[in-house]
Every structure is written in C-alpha cells, then in structure tokens.
Amino acid sequence: MGEAMAAPEIGHSFSVTASQAVRVTGAVFDASGSPLIGVSVLEKGTSNGTITDMDGNFILDVSSSKSVLVFSYIGYVTQEQTAPASGSLKVVLKEDTKxxxxxxxxxxxxxxxxxxxxxxxxxxxxxxxxxxxxxxxxxxxxxxxxxxxxxxxxxxxxxxxxxxxxxxxxxxxxxxxxxxxxxxxxxxxxxxxxxxxxxxxxxxxxxxxxxxxxxxxxxxxxxxxxxxxxxxKVSYSGYVGFQHTTQTIDRLSSYEYASMYNDALRAENKAPRFTDEEIQKFKDGTDPNYPNTDWYGLAYKTGVQHRHNLNVTGGNEFVHYMGSIGYLNQTGVLPNAGREQFNARTNLDMKISKRLSAKLNLAFIKNKYDDASSAYNGGSSDQIIRQLNLIAPWIVNRYEDGTYGTISDGNPIAWLDSGMKVTRDNYNFTGTASLDYQILDGLVLILTGSYVNNLQNYKYFQAFIQYNANKATTPNSLDERYYRWDRTNYDALLNYDKSFGNHHVKGLAGWHTEKYNYKYLKAYRENFPNNELTDINAGDAASQTNAGFSRELAMISWFARVNYDFAGKYLLEANIRADASSRFAEGNRWGYFPSFSGAWRISEENFMSSARNWLSNLKIRASWGMLGNQDALNSDASGAYYPALTVYDIGATYPFGGALNSGYYQGSYNLSTITWEKATTWGVGLDFGLFNNRLTGSIDFYNRKTTGIMMDVAVPQEFALNPYKDNVGSMLNKGVEINLGYNNQWGDWSFGVAANFSYNHNEITDLGGVDYIDASGGYNQRNALGHAMNSYYVYQADGFFNSQQEADDFTAKYGNPFGGGGFKAGDIRYVDTNGDGKLNGDDRVLANSSDPVYTFGLSLNAGWKNFDLSVMFNGAAKVSRLFDAYEVYGAFSGDAGHPASIWKDAWTENNKDASMPRIFTDTNSPSCSRNAVSTFWLQNTSYLRMKNLQLGYTLPKHLLSSWGIENVRFYYSVENLFTIDGMKINIDPEATSQRLSSYPLLRTHSFGVNVTF
Missing domain, CATH: 2.170.130.10 (TonB-dependent receptor, plug domain)
Structure with a gap:
C-alpha cells in the first residue's frame, strides 16, 4: 500500500490512546475498477479523517475495531463500512446518478x-x-x-x-x-x-x-x-465506418419504361418511339446499345470514414489540464467528395494563489471539404444528383470509342469521371484566457478575453471535358474565393454567492463587449491552357472578374442576475440585459431584455413528508421574459446589414455639357428608427421524481410572441427605390413539451429508458398590412396571416376522373385552365374551393407546412455484466414536403426522364383504384405538377427513424491490469438504420430539396474501440 496523503486540516485530529488505536488500510475504486483519488475517509462521529492518494489508497488510525468509516466523493453514493479487525478494506463506490x-x-x-x-x-x-x-x-x-x-x-x-x-x-x-x-x-x-x-x-x-x-x-x-x-489519464477512441445512402428511388427498367412509354404515346394518339424489336433488345439486355443503365449504381459508392481522438487529463492541487488531438477522414458516397479534419484542444486550470486562479483554453480545427461538381450549377454536386434522377436508363453511359452518352443537360458520370470538384479549406482558431479573483468570501471577480479567427479558401475549377456530354462549348474556368472573419470579446463578471441560515442569495453583474470583422474577395478567369494548370494567373486575363466587400459589427452589453431561494423550497430569479449594436442608428441602438421566474419545490414542504418514501421531487415553475434578435440583418448586401444607412449605388450616368458623366444614385430608402425584433415568452412547468428518482419527468407549456419582425416594405413605384427594412411583422409559437425517464439496476442487469415529445403551434399574426408573402426560397410556399410559416400553397386534389365523360363534364364547367389537351380520364380532379364556378389560382389552399408540428424521441439502454446495448429513435409528425413530379416521380418524356416504379400503378380503364394518375408524356398535362401543384403531390413526411443502435463489450479488468490498461471497450454502432414512413415512393422523409437534387442522407455502420490507460 502507498503512504497516506492526509489532508493537513483533517489529519489525525481525533485523540486516541495507543492501546485503543486501530490502524485501517485500504483502497477505494469506482465500479470499473479504477482507483479514486481524493476520496474523503472519515471516522463516523469524529473529525478524524484522511483522503485517498494517487492510487486510491488510504491509512487511518481509528479509535476501535468497531469504528465506522464514512467514504464520500463528489458524484458517488456515500458509503459506510465497519473497520476490519485485520487485513485491509477494498471499497467500491457507485456513481450517484442523481x-x-x-x-x-x-x-x-x-x-x-x-x-x-x-x-x-x-x-x-x-x-x-x-x-x-x-x-x-x-x-x-x-x-x-x-x-x-x-x-x-x-x-x-x-x-x-x-x-x-x-x-x-x-x-x-x-x-x-x-x-x-x-x-x-x-x-x-x-x-x-x-x-x-x-x-x-x-x-x-x-x-x-x-x-x-x-x-x-x-x-x-x-x-x-x-x-x-x-x-x-490517457484515453483513445477511434472507429471506422462504412456509409451508404439511406434511400434511392426505385425506378423502371429500360424495358418497362420503353413499353409503358409506347403505350402512353399510343393513348395520346402519338406514334410510339420504339419498335417491337427494340423493346425486345431492352428486355434481353444483350445489346450494349440498348442498355439498362443503373445510374445510381454507377455514381454511388461505399463511403468510408474513420475518426481518432487522443485525450490526456490530469493535475495536482495547483494545475489541472486536458489536452486532445483528433483526426477525421471521410470519403463521400460520390466520387470527388470527402472531408479531412484535424483538431487540437487544450484546457488549463491554474491556482496561482489562495484567492487567484486562471484558465486558458486554446482550440484549433482545420477542415478540408471536397464536393463533386459539374458544368452546370458549379460549386456543388446538386446538378449531378439531379441528372442521376432524370436521365433515362436506355442512355448509354460510355461508348466503345470513349464518348459519353448524353441528354441535353449532360451526363452525370462524365462530370464525375472528369474529377471536377469544389474545395473548401477552413481554418478556425479560438483562444480564451480568464482570471478569477476572490475579493471576499462569496464574492469573485472574473475577467475574460477571447479571440476567434476563421478563414476559408474556396476553389472551384471547371474542367474542359474532351467528350463533353452536353456538347456545350463552355471553356474551363477557375472561381476562387476568400472568406475571413474574426471576433474579439471581453467580459467582466462579478459573482456573489452567500447563505444566511435558510436564505441563499446568488448575484451576477457583468459587462461584455465584442468586435466582429468580415471580409470577402473573389477572383475568376477562363480559358486555361489545360486542366492541370489551376493557378489564377494561368487563365486568360481578358476574362477576369473580381468582387469583394467587408463589414464590421460592434456591441456593448450590461447584464445582471439575482437568484434567491428559501430553504430550498421557494426559488426566484431575475435577469436583465442591455445590448447596444452598431448596426442601428443612435437613439435606437439599445435594447433592454428582462426576465423573471420562480419555482416551488412542493416535495420539500413538511406536509409532504409522508409521501417522501415514493415522491422524490415535485416542483412547479413559471417564467416570463423578453429577448431580442438582429440576425435578420445577416446579409451580404450592405443595405441589409446596416438598415439605418441609406445606400447609394455607383454606375449611374448623367448628361452634362453634351456628354455622359459618371455618378451615383440612391438605391434604397432606409429607416433610422429600425431596431431589435423582440420575443416575449411566458411558460409554466412541472418537474417530478418518483421512487428515489428512478422515474423522472417534466411537462412544460410555453407561449412565445415575436413582434417587430424585420421585413422588406415596398416603396411606391414612383420613387424607383428598392424595398426597405422595418419592424412590422409578428408571429406566435406555443406548445407543450414532455420528458420522461426511468433507470434501474438489478444485480448484473441495468436498464434505462428516456422519452420526449414536443408539440409546437406556429402562426403568423402580422405581416405589416399584407395578407401573405412568398416564403423565402420556398417551392410553392407562402407565409400567410393565421397560418404556419412555410405552408404549401396548392390546389386541392380530389381523386381522378374515372371516365372520359366525367372529364368532359368538368371541362364544360371549368374549361381548360392548365393548357394542353384538356382533362382526360385518369387525370387529377381539382376542387373549386371558393365556389365561384371558376378554376384558377384563387382556388389554391394553404396546406401543411414543411416545419413539423410534433417531434419525439425514444432512447433505450440495457446492460448485463460487460455487455451494453443502446437504441435511439426519433421522429416527426404533421409535416409535409412537396417534390417535383417531373424529376422525382419521373416523367415519361423520353431521354430526359426516368419514371419511378410507382407508375406501374398508374390509372387505366382496368385499374381505376390506382395510386397514380394516367401516364402523360408531356408537361402540358393538367396532372403535371409543373402546371398545377396540388395536394396530390404533397407528401406526408411524418416518420419514425431508428437513429442509432450500439452494442458494446468491455473487457474484464483482470485481463488488463497487468498491462497497465484501465479500460477497453469494443463496439458496433449504426446510424440511420431504418425508417418507418408513409411516403408514396422511397425518398428519405428528411430530404428538403423539391427536386431531390441535394446530397443524400447516409446510413453508417461503424466498428470502434475505446481504451483508457
């Protein structure tokens, strides 16, 4: 056993005689067998005690062999043991989850x-x-x-x-x-x-x-x-994972597509495209000029990622330290896509004197991101993925002479083979230093300074393809961009914490200031000698363009908080913060944001004493507060970033003296009175714990009203000015949150479950005098009074016409509002929602939003001896997405179309209970979403997903101790294992692109190990 590390202030202060003294030795460990350092060992009923040393050992002389030792340590259940008559004690402390x-x-x-x-x-x-x-x-x-x-x-x-x-x-x-x-x-x-x-x-x-x-x-x-x-203590964690797309759409084979395409053309009194002999070639699959090209299979590969982290922690009474380094490498499921990350962090806590201490945090992270790109929509893989959905399976990928098969918008594999990609190199450094000085007992001054610097270099080289799939004559080109921002913060805090009998008071007063700088530069050139010379100077100077801007922000703040509790029963808190921003004009820069809250711990009342054997905690809470927001101004346009400034545009010319002279003009009208958006929230809540807190839960109700939302306000046309920003909008959010948890242990078994549920009602209550505005970037979405944000604005579908007579009667009443050849049997029927006898844009209705109303999660974990298992689910309900029928469901449009398999259940005279309308061969059909976006194409994207499953095994301690290893755990983990949903076609319900052109979500299987020395 090691020597005791006795606390000087405790030592052996209890007086015993030589004849009575009993020396007790022992060691204290946690449940994993690791020694616990600094555990308090006290002879019960006395002040005689010591603490464990670096190896968890202790020596203590007690008054008799019947003495009781009390072992206590933060985060662990206090334990009592009788001093042994001989030998040493081995004490294992259990973690106190409470x-x-x-x-x-x-x-x-x-x-x-x-x-x-x-x-x-x-x-x-x-x-x-x-x-x-x-x-x-x-x-x-x-x-x-x-x-x-x-x-x-x-x-x-x-x-x-x-x-x-x-x-x-x-x-x-x-x-x-x-x-x-x-x-x-x-x-x-x-x-x-x-x-x-x-x-x-x-x-x-x-x-x-x-x-x-x-x-x-x-x-x-x-x-x-x-x-x-x-x-x-040295810890290593690492894993290797293998990634695949969670979903790809089941699409028709060349044979199925060609056969159904011919049938649809005949139904529209058009000549079929393929002969019977060509159809047979598609079916046989032996002629390379009549392929069944698996575009998804050619593009998507198995992605591989591996992550490693090494962490060192330790310290003594003067210094505590933590240092870590990490590395991540990921290859995408698309060629030319990947990520490489290196990161390092160190945290130091230093005790300089009895009253003065310091902290130093340093962190650096470097990321290199690559994304495959194309000759269209350069800078991302979106166009490649769009073409994978769109190109017909009978298109040859590559002929024997090396040329690529093509459609008008290009061949996605040609772009991938060219190696075109966009690269983003990102560097981020954060440093923080602070001093804590204890002025008086309970009064501490904290001074903190921090600096953050972020740099990103963007490079996109569009290569020239010798056999350009789209036959375009676009030259190779280089787009380089430079982004840099930094933020400097200073804080001064004064903390007060004191108890007076049953009264406990905490106070905080603080000052904060920050300065933010941002800079952007861009350079562009074309016509490089080849695809290998990619320095900007190698391009044609005559083609060069450049752009750039900079901006800055300064803020200053004062804030304070007071907490009071009486006997742990009655709790009160008040906060106030005053912020000033350089974005607003003088007189409107300051915003004041107060809050108040209180709670009553009913379970601590004397009248609840009889229930304490089963009721561990019962608390009710209530709060009110106001917060601000200026993030509406985060725009590259200087007129939006500084809304109180009038912006003048250069480039105007004015005739003077018989010649045109350069000048400038006022481009917008801005208000000096614009100020913060304000969110006022009130809420009530209930927390409870039962059966020694094995069962815990909470319920919250909240109501948040946001007013003064910054919006663009139109200027009368005669002024010829752009819209200006003003505080004119308002919005309401109210809802319920429920959280439940249960944990228990029986011998070698442990079990836990945690569940949560949220309901949020969103409603727009004011739009500055207008009834609606189009949602920013939304696909047929509107923000309208009395409705949720991002609601879809669509026609109401009402099944299909089951006969040509039904279609003709409908046409006779409503005409042909969507062009084309008019309504036919099997087309989607629409509802005249306003009953005016007309079918037009006024009949569109606001349907569900793309933001979920309900969200929920469930976590399960179990352990048996050295095995552990955890499962996590998450989901959402009452949420919708609108996907483009032409590109996602697939159009029967020849080479630039690849219908999904769901079209096998299209309406025909012999299949009137179909899930899809009749097949149409052009976008003039009234069923096509590009003519009439309707609720038929609006998908219910509610879902339940197994987010993570993990199975682990920890090696027994006796196998590791001789190697100086504290812990080894092996595990298998899978992310996004499966999803349950009601989608019409197999699309990931979280996909947000209406064209389904964004990089797909992934399923990851990984194998890892954790080792602690």
Whole structure:
C-alpha cells in the first residue's frame, strides 16, 4: 500500500490512546475498477479523517475495531463500512446518478437542476460518444424535447442539420445562439464530439435572457472536458465506418419504361418511339446499345470514414489540464467528395494563489471539404444528383470509342469521371484566457478575453471535358474565393454567492463587449491552357472578374442576475440585459431584455413528508421574459446589414455639357428608427421524481410572441427605390413539451429508458398590412396571416376522373385552365374551393407546412455484466414536403426522364383504384405538377427513424491490469438504420430539396474501440 496523503486540516485530529488505536488500510475504486483519488475517509462521529492518494489508497488510525468509516466523493453514493479487525478494506463506490445530473450549465455559470426555475434541457457526453457523426448538431436529433434537428444534407462536412428551439420564431434567421466554453461559435461543426463534456439548451426567456439580443431563438451551451486532480489519464477512441445512402428511388427498367412509354404515346394518339424489336433488345439486355443503365449504381459508392481522438487529463492541487488531438477522414458516397479534419484542444486550470486562479483554453480545427461538381450549377454536386434522377436508363453511359452518352443537360458520370470538384479549406482558431479573483468570501471577480479567427479558401475549377456530354462549348474556368472573419470579446463578471441560515442569495453583474470583422474577395478567369494548370494567373486575363466587400459589427452589453431561494423550497430569479449594436442608428441602438421566474419545490414542504418514501421531487415553475434578435440583418448586401444607412449605388450616368458623366444614385430608402425584433415568452412547468428518482419527468407549456419582425416594405413605384427594412411583422409559437425517464439496476442487469415529445403551434399574426408573402426560397410556399410559416400553397386534389365523360363534364364547367389537351380520364380532379364556378389560382389552399408540428424521441439502454446495448429513435409528425413530379416521380418524356416504379400503378380503364394518375408524356398535362401543384403531390413526411443502435463489450479488468490498461471497450454502432414512413415512393422523409437534387442522407455502420490507460 502507498503512504497516506492526509489532508493537513483533517489529519489525525481525533485523540486516541495507543492501546485503543486501530490502524485501517485500504483502497477505494469506482465500479470499473479504477482507483479514486481524493476520496474523503472519515471516522463516523469524529473529525478524524484522511483522503485517498494517487492510487486510491488510504491509512487511518481509528479509535476501535468497531469504528465506522464514512467514504464520500463528489458524484458517488456515500458509503459506510465497519473497520476490519485485520487485513485491509477494498471499497467500491457507485456513481450517484442523481448527483451527476444535479448541476447543469446555464448562462455565465452553473446551477443545481433542482434549483432551476427556467426551462433547460441538457445531455452529457455519453449520449454522443462512439456514434459515427461528423457534426454535433446531427447527434442531438431526438434527444431533447423542444429541440428539432432536421437533416438537410449528407455531403461530407455538410450534415450539420437545421436546428430550431421551440419552433421558428421569426421570418428571418431562426438559428439558436451557440457558445463553446462561453465563446460564440458560428456552427457546431467547430468542435470534435469527443471533446464535449455536456450540452445545455436554454429554451425559455427566463434562462436565456442573460444573453439578451442573441438569445431569441434559444441558446446552446457546449462545455468541453477539463482536467482533475490525479495522475495522467490517457484515453483513445477511434472507429471506422462504412456509409451508404439511406434511400434511392426505385425506378423502371429500360424495358418497362420503353413499353409503358409506347403505350402512353399510343393513348395520346402519338406514334410510339420504339419498335417491337427494340423493346425486345431492352428486355434481353444483350445489346450494349440498348442498355439498362443503373445510374445510381454507377455514381454511388461505399463511403468510408474513420475518426481518432487522443485525450490526456490530469493535475495536482495547483494545475489541472486536458489536452486532445483528433483526426477525421471521410470519403463521400460520390466520387470527388470527402472531408479531412484535424483538431487540437487544450484546457488549463491554474491556482496561482489562495484567492487567484486562471484558465486558458486554446482550440484549433482545420477542415478540408471536397464536393463533386459539374458544368452546370458549379460549386456543388446538386446538378449531378439531379441528372442521376432524370436521365433515362436506355442512355448509354460510355461508348466503345470513349464518348459519353448524353441528354441535353449532360451526363452525370462524365462530370464525375472528369474529377471536377469544389474545395473548401477552413481554418478556425479560438483562444480564451480568464482570471478569477476572490475579493471576499462569496464574492469573485472574473475577467475574460477571447479571440476567434476563421478563414476559408474556396476553389472551384471547371474542367474542359474532351467528350463533353452536353456538347456545350463552355471553356474551363477557375472561381476562387476568400472568406475571413474574426471576433474579439471581453467580459467582466462579478459573482456573489452567500447563505444566511435558510436564505441563499446568488448575484451576477457583468459587462461584455465584442468586435466582429468580415471580409470577402473573389477572383475568376477562363480559358486555361489545360486542366492541370489551376493557378489564377494561368487563365486568360481578358476574362477576369473580381468582387469583394467587408463589414464590421460592434456591441456593448450590461447584464445582471439575482437568484434567491428559501430553504430550498421557494426559488426566484431575475435577469436583465442591455445590448447596444452598431448596426442601428443612435437613439435606437439599445435594447433592454428582462426576465423573471420562480419555482416551488412542493416535495420539500413538511406536509409532504409522508409521501417522501415514493415522491422524490415535485416542483412547479413559471417564467416570463423578453429577448431580442438582429440576425435578420445577416446579409451580404450592405443595405441589409446596416438598415439605418441609406445606400447609394455607383454606375449611374448623367448628361452634362453634351456628354455622359459618371455618378451615383440612391438605391434604397432606409429607416433610422429600425431596431431589435423582440420575443416575449411566458411558460409554466412541472418537474417530478418518483421512487428515489428512478422515474423522472417534466411537462412544460410555453407561449412565445415575436413582434417587430424585420421585413422588406415596398416603396411606391414612383420613387424607383428598392424595398426597405422595418419592424412590422409578428408571429406566435406555443406548445407543450414532455420528458420522461426511468433507470434501474438489478444485480448484473441495468436498464434505462428516456422519452420526449414536443408539440409546437406556429402562426403568423402580422405581416405589416399584407395578407401573405412568398416564403423565402420556398417551392410553392407562402407565409400567410393565421397560418404556419412555410405552408404549401396548392390546389386541392380530389381523386381522378374515372371516365372520359366525367372529364368532359368538368371541362364544360371549368374549361381548360392548365393548357394542353384538356382533362382526360385518369387525370387529377381539382376542387373549386371558393365556389365561384371558376378554376384558377384563387382556388389554391394553404396546406401543411414543411416545419413539423410534433417531434419525439425514444432512447433505450440495457446492460448485463460487460455487455451494453443502446437504441435511439426519433421522429416527426404533421409535416409535409412537396417534390417535383417531373424529376422525382419521373416523367415519361423520353431521354430526359426516368419514371419511378410507382407508375406501374398508374390509372387505366382496368385499374381505376390506382395510386397514380394516367401516364402523360408531356408537361402540358393538367396532372403535371409543373402546371398545377396540388395536394396530390404533397407528401406526408411524418416518420419514425431508428437513429442509432450500439452494442458494446468491455473487457474484464483482470485481463488488463497487468498491462497497465484501465479500460477497453469494443463496439458496433449504426446510424440511420431504418425508417418507418408513409411516403408514396422511397425518398428519405428528411430530404428538403423539391427536386431531390441535394446530397443524400447516409446510413453508417461503424466498428470502434475505446481504451483508457
């Protein structure tokens, strides 16, 4: 046994005689067999005690052999044992899950969960670790009520997901405010998931008001791992994963397509395209000029990714340290796509003197992103994926002479074979230093400074293809861009924490200032000598263009918070923040954002004492607060970024003296009175715990009204000015959140379940005097008064015409509003919704939104001895997507069409109960979504997905101890294993592109190991 490391202030202060003294030796371990350092060992009923040393050992002289020893350690259940008559003690402490969950990170500090009066959701690192995720945001999906994450893109490094906290609260940017160790981050991809200790989401105004104008859309606080007292602990985690697309559309074979295409042409009194002999060649599949080209199979490959992280922690009474390095490499499921990441982080905690301590956090992350590209829509793989959906299977990919088969928009494989790609090199550095000085007992001054620098180099070289599939004469070209931004922050905080009997008071007062700079440059040239010389100077100078701009933002803030609780029963909190932004004009720069909250812990009342054997916790909460938002101004256009400034455009010419002279003109009219959007939220909640907190839960009701939403307001035409920004819109979000959890252990078995459910009602209540505006970037979507944001604006479909007589009668009444050859049997029937006897655009209705009303998640975990299993589900309901019928379902349009297999169930005289309308061969059909977008093409994209499944095995300790290894765990993990939905065709329900042209979402199977030394 090692020598005791006795605490000087404790030592052997209890007086015993030599004849009575009994020396007790022993060691203390956690459940995994690792020694615990600094465990308090106290002789019960006395002040005689010591603490365990670096190896978990202790020596203590006690008064008698009947003495009881009390072992206590933060995060573990306190344990008592009688001193042995001889030999040594081996004590194993169990983790106290209640204690571990007590403390959550809140704005500018931490707080016991039992004392929270606002709405805060939190998770720890265990819920993210060992999952094959590239970005943290995608790992949050389904874990917390009220936090909706929608996967938008599976491209390497681009799978960050779209995050909304309690719905969409503005017509503008609605992304939450993200801070990593207290420093603002533009994205959650700026951190390795292995470095995270916990994530807290501040959902209501009471918990988020301390961040004022940046918190209207919720706040995400990410806390990284730190060191602790003890010998160095080295941990390695790594995995290798294999990726495939979650869904590809089942499409007709060449034989099926050609046969059905001929039949459709004949039904429209047109000549068939293929002869019977050609149809037979498609069926036989022996003639290379009559292929059944599997375009998906030619393009999509197995993607491979591997991630490695090495972490070192340790420390003594003066310094705690954590250092980590990480590496990620991912090849995409499309050629020329990939990601390579290197990251490093170090956190230091230093005790300089009894009253003075310091912290230093340094982080660096470098990412290189590659995406396949084409001669169309350069800069992404969108056009390639669009063509994979669109090109007919009878098109030859490549002939024997090396030339590519083609359609008018190009051959996607030709672009992939050319190696064309866009590359983004991104570098991010973050540094934070702080000093903590204890002025008095309970009064601490904290000074913090941080600096963030982000740089991205963008390069897209469009190669010249010798056998250009689209026969275009476009030259090779180079587009290079440079983005740089930096942010400098300074904070001064004064913290007060004191108890007076049953009264506990905490106070915070602070000052914050920041400066943000952004710069953008672009250069472009064409006609390079070959595809290998890709420096900008190698291009033709006569073709060059350039562009660029810069902008800056400064803010200053004052804030304060007061917490009071009486006997742990009655809890009150008040916050206030004042923010000033350089974007607004003087007189309107300052915004003031207060909040108030309170809670009553009913379970702590004396009258509840009889229920404490089964009721562990019962608390009700209520809150009110106001937050601000200026993110509507995040635009490249200077007139939007600085809305109080009048913008003048150059390039105008004026006639003077018989000649045209250059000059400028006023391009827009801006208001100096524009100011913050304001979100006012109230909410009530209930927290409960039963049976020693084995069963826990919470229910929250909230109501958030956003007013002063910044919108474009039109200027009368006679002024010839662009629209200006003004605070004229308003929106309502209200909803319910439910969270339930259960954990228990029986011998070698353990089991846990966590479930969450959210309902959010979104409604637009004011649009500045207009009834609707078109949704930004939406496909037939409108934002209209009294309806949810991003609602689809479509015709109401009512089945199919089951006879030509029905179609003729309909035509006689409503005419032929959609052109073409008129309505035919099997076409979609539309509803005259306003009953005016006409069928036109006024009959369109607002249908479901692309934003879900319901979201939910379920996590299950079980363990038996050294085996562990976890399963996670997530889902959404009452959510819709509109997909282009021509490109996604596929059109019978010849070479530029590849119908989906669902068209086998098209309407015919012998199949009147069909799921699809009659087959049409051109876009003039009234059933085509490009003529009449209707509810028929609006898909119900509600779904339930198995988000993650993980099976692990931890090697027994006795196999590792002789090697100096503390822990080894092997595991298998799969992300996005399967999805249950009601889609008409097999499309991933989270796909957001109406053309289905975005990089597909992925399923990942991975195998990994965790090792701790």
């Amino acid at each position: 204690t571990l969950e007590e403390v959550v990170v809140v704005g500018y500090g931490t707080q016991k969960k039992e004392n929270l009066s606002g709405s805060v959701a939190s998770i720890d690192s265990e819920q993210l670790q060992n999952r094959p995720i590239q970005n943290v945001s995608s790992g949050l999906q389904g874990l917390m009520p009220g936090v909706t994450v929608t996967g938008t893109n599976g491209a390497p490094g681009m799978d960050s997901g779209n995050i909304r906290v309690r719905g969409t609260g503005t017509l503008n940017s609605a992304s939450p405010y993200i801070l990593i160790d207290g420093v603002e981050s533009e994205t959650m991809s700026a951190i390795d998931p292995n470095d995270i200790a916990s994530i807290s989401v501040l959902k209501d105004a009471a918990s988020a008001a301390i961040y004022g104008s940046k918190a209207a859309n919720g706040v995400i606080l990410i806390t990284t791992k730190r060191g602790s007292t003890g010998k160095p």
